Amino acid sequence: MTGRRARDWGIPFAGVPGPLDAITDVAGVRVGHCTVVSGTRPDGSDAARTGVTAILPTPTTETEAVFAGWHNQNGNGELTGTPWIDETGLLDGPILTTNTLSVGVVRDAVVAWAARRGLLPQRWAMPVVGETWDGHLNDIRGFHVRPEHAHEAIERATGGAVPEGNVGGGTGMVCYEAKGGIGSASRVARGPSRWTVGVLVQANHGLRRQLTIAGLPVGAELPVPAAEPEEHGSILVFVATDAPLLPHQLRRLARRATMGLARSGSVSGNSSGDLFLAFSTANRGAVEGPGPRSLSALAEPEMNPLFESAVEATDEAIVNALAAAETMEGYRHHRVEALPMPRVVEILQRHGRLASPA
Amino acid sequence: MTGRRARDWGIPFAGVPGPLDAITDVAGVRVGHCTVVSGTRPDGSDAARTGVTAILPTPTTETEAVFAGWHNQNGNGELTGTPWIDETGLLDGPILTTNTLSVGVVRDAVVAWAARRGLLPQRWAMPVVGETWDGHLNDIRGFHVRPEHAHEAIERATGGAVPEGNVGGGTGMVCYEAKGGIGSASRVARGPSRWTVGVLVQANHGLRRQLTIAGLPVGAELPVPAAEPEEHGSILVFVATDAPLLPHQLRRLARRATMGLARSGSVSGNSSGDLFLAFSTANRGAVEGPGPRSLSALAEPEMNPLFESAVEATDEAIVNALAAAETMEGYRHHRVEALPMPRVVEILQRHGRLASPA
């Protein structure tokens, strides 16, 4: 079952994905994971089920600014570095994700990593680090993430297929009361320009009864014993594109992640940290530097296909996270089951919504 | 067929509606429409298909402030009075909707209406007037909306069932390339407090191919000849509740309208003015006035059922608008067909998604 993605199960999605159906379809974007799984105590009290994921917007080894914009859909989360993005539209280097209590260590590790490369002008001290809470499966108060995990995630970052599910920052995550984690997807935007939009999520949100796949309320048919009364999770969504967008346009794009999230059934619960960031890999070398410099930008009406792509790819990336994540046991023997994909398929089939036989 | 609402057709929605399944389920909220349909020229060049809708947050004849918050999901629209709502969280009187080119006349008409009642302290000059574009069916450059239409909408405002479809500000609207207009719905929020959340939309948005009902891509199965290449519409969503919410909490609630809109298939296209406003009828008489005054407010976690209700009711209000709106011919004989509800029902039935036989 491992390795099958949402589309492999016959789940229908609108739009045309890129070759990898992943954020790495946007040329130059790289993703790296460092997964931290350990624990020796018989009672599971030191069970680490956590990690770090890095998204590098450009293929350079040096840090290099790109345009970015973000959206706070529901603010029970942390995403450092956002005042600067709000102010200038600049994203200065890698984006990292981890668990809620490890934002600090990862942030300082990025700073140290940049300092080591001599990349520490003043501004470079505002790294972007996001989080979701993995304290159900992970001994989160054990602070198992160390600086070298962040460095490893950055240094392993590569193009190509993106490992999904229980990896990196997504290792211990829970989504719609099934095992969640990292998911990715992409779209080739409608229209002659064929821009690519890629999405990566760290999915840790939602109640089972809300889960919607391909528009069907599958969650209602796949109840969990001892369902949560309240949502406790969060989701980070990162949207990359090669379309030349200005900072205010990237804020617009980030805001569409809300609509992709809505397609999976979420209502952005109170304790959810639903923070979304979009960046463009275009205008490389031009977003900074002296003088009136020349930039390329789409006209606003040309954003429509990008909006559609971002919504579709966010929805699919969430289902990809669910499809990839495997049942996990962790902290104090807490156990979270993978979403039973064969039963999902069965529901879709019953409703005549399967794209192709599983 | 007239008068059948979405639920009457067997379309399934989550959650429990209030008795009227309308914004007027929130006690004290009143809605009034003034529909302007006229035209005598054979070529249809003076065909008025427009109007004004008024939402009165309280049952008083005097203006009275309530707490409010708003969200700009996509800003190709106008909603006057929002700087003051951002600043103070106060909504000082009726909300009006009309067509795009008549915002000014309606705004001044509200001012004159208030002045006539001696209700014109300085602040009272910031009325809230929203719009969507009806220039396809309506001779919008004919400026057919006059001050008395706004006054009529306000004065006719009443509780009870809300007329939907081709009425008031919604008269000439087009939604998912079918006839759109005004729609409403409500929810009794989950939980012991049973707060009510009511929604009213002026629905003028979306491409046919995007239309999703009950999670099914019905738009793809009901194509329109000469489909629009780009979305040109907009949607206004107003959310009322009797739950005691503070201004920042109402901004949170307004932001959930995006997720209800997403359920109907929209991606908030570039030229869409998707502006949402939420208000609370609680704390009457306490939101203003001297001194430290005593207010009631929910704790943040208690907002979850309200979030869910707002998402569900927005989705349903849009389908109610589509179900109620009848085929219309107007400006220069432009004609927009009603959404063929029997065919929608058929699609839902085929996919085993009908709540009850139509």
Place this chain on the structure above:
Amino acid sequence: MTGRRARDWGIPFAGVPGPLDAITDVAGVRVGHCTVVSGTRPDGSDAARTGVTAILPTPTTETEAVFAGWHNQNGNGELTGTPWIDETGLLDGPILTTNTLSVGVVRDAVVAWAARRGLLPQRWAMPVVGETWDGHLNDIRGFHVRPEHAHEAIERATGGAVPEGNVGGGTGMVCYEAKGGIGSASRVARGPSRWTVGVLVQANHGLRRQLTIAGLPVGAELPVPAAEPEEHGSILVFVATDAPLLPHQLRRLARRATMGLARSGSVSGNSSGDLFLAFSTANRGAVEGPGPRSLSALAEPEMNPLFESAVEATDEAIVNALAAAETMEGYRHHRVEALPMPRVVEILQRHGRLASPA
């Protein structure tokens, strides 16, 4: 005394002004006023002391979009068209100012003006109209502003020296409890590029005891009989520049108007509508149209001289408004005295702060 501007009185300001020391130093920017003063009743109850001011960002007769950004420093005011500016950074045509109760008529008049020229694509229906309250001197409930006044302000718009004081939208305004109104100033920004920053204010804000000129608390030395206990005014600040700035950079620039306003002593009182908008005349012809189109933009650090210029010019424009405005009597014989500039000069002289003998 008429015609003497702040600098003519020897009031010192930092920075180097452009040739006109006005917003029209930014090439292509035009300003037009239509002043409405009338009234025949002996009791002064129909005394009109109001008007309309138009700022045209470009020299074209056609509407043409430029990049813009705005800031809500204190939202007890109206500035229509801002959701679209927030969304896309586009300002599509003239900016108009008038009194609080005439925003609607002026808004619709701009629409009609554009329609007459065939300039009414859908988006063109979001004109930018701001206001401040002139109800002390003006029979504001008499609704004396008519559509033709707005048309006249637009059509009279011209480069060159900007009439200040009791003109156009500023006719009946009161500032620091002296006669206020329109003021303008400009700066040639520090640095090799010598960008121009121009400011126009409609100044109707502040308590006398707060008034600060050249850093000196002159208001405390020039008390008014029957001083207001609370601020009731507002200020609109428009910042123009020829520097190539992107929308997010123009928001940054608009936010500096707050700091210029602070220099004149204001604390942005609760009932003040302090709304600021900045636009760039650069990138003409490139901000729209099918793209990817090529744009020019400054790097963020290059904004420092523009920030300084905007602060300085806002401060000076306010004093220019005070210096130009003459004593006025109006509605019900209400009378507001001009700020006694000779006494201001005397105070500055006593403190050794006069730039040159008056």
Place this chain on the structure above:
Amino acid sequence: MTGRRARDWGIPFAGVPGPLDAITDVAGVRVGHCTVVSGTRPDGSDAARTGVTAILPTPTTETEAVFAGWHNQNGNGELTGTPWIDETGLLDGPILTTNTLSVGVVRDAVVAWAARRGLLPQRWAMPVVGETWDGHLNDIRGFHVRPEHAHEAIERATGGAVPEGNVGGGTGMVCYEAKGGIGSASRVARGPSRWTVGVLVQANHGLRRQLTIAGLPVGAELPVPAAEPEEHGSILVFVATDAPLLPHQLRRLARRATMGLARSGSVSGNSSGDLFLAFSTANRGAVEGPGPRSLSALAEPEMNPLFESAVEATDEAIVNALAAAETMEGYRHHRVEALPMPRVVEILQRHGRLASPA
């Protein structure tokens, strides 16, 4: 000279300060500093000149939420925890400040401190940590701040006079090219209610030529050799009040810090991280907790005296930071002179602006 504050030098400020003229005049607010000064290498390359400052909003040893609001005046800075404040208006515990590269370690230290007390519900993982850059005097790449420094700052927090200048997070700061650091001031707001507003700044901003004290351009008369061409600093401003304000009202209050900052001459330069946060100590025990709970709140017009107080106290706190900070030598023998207060006094005297003989 040590220990003399701005008022002791005869510098005039508007308004009436509280007994301590410090943020601790707001009952229950406590401040603690941990100053880190060390270094043994002859070349000064390991010279630590840094630290941590903690502001505790309430007198409880437990963490306890209060209402808060923040403002990003210029975003080249970090202030963690702000998405949650934006969302819910809740500040859940201590605020900490440190140098730019130590935000991570301090953040995690707050988490650990809370965990040690069993105060780690999920939400408690969003501590508020701000920074300004001290890399000129401090070996900032040496990462000298350790978790125990954060713990010490929290645990030493106390009421009473607030140590200013080269202490805590302000140790190595530079302000208007003089030695800067921590400063504080307070106001008893005008009006019958006599609310208290207290301010604490970590002042690290401004160019010498911009420095304005009591409205006089003293910076221009006190040039520095080798003046900086560009501003590189930042300022954090924290505003406390005992007035019962709701979250949206605290955002309004935070926005007034900009105007106090403007009075000292700043234009919020591009690389300045000017982040401001306001909180209210009222409604203790009521901001959270189940059920519609009862809150107290001022009416909007009652905020005017608070606005004035926040502006005045911010201005004074900055001058207090300058007055208290002593000449420091640090990293690689960089040396920053204290502002020569006797010369400032002389300038004020010459301009007849001294409140009382020094």
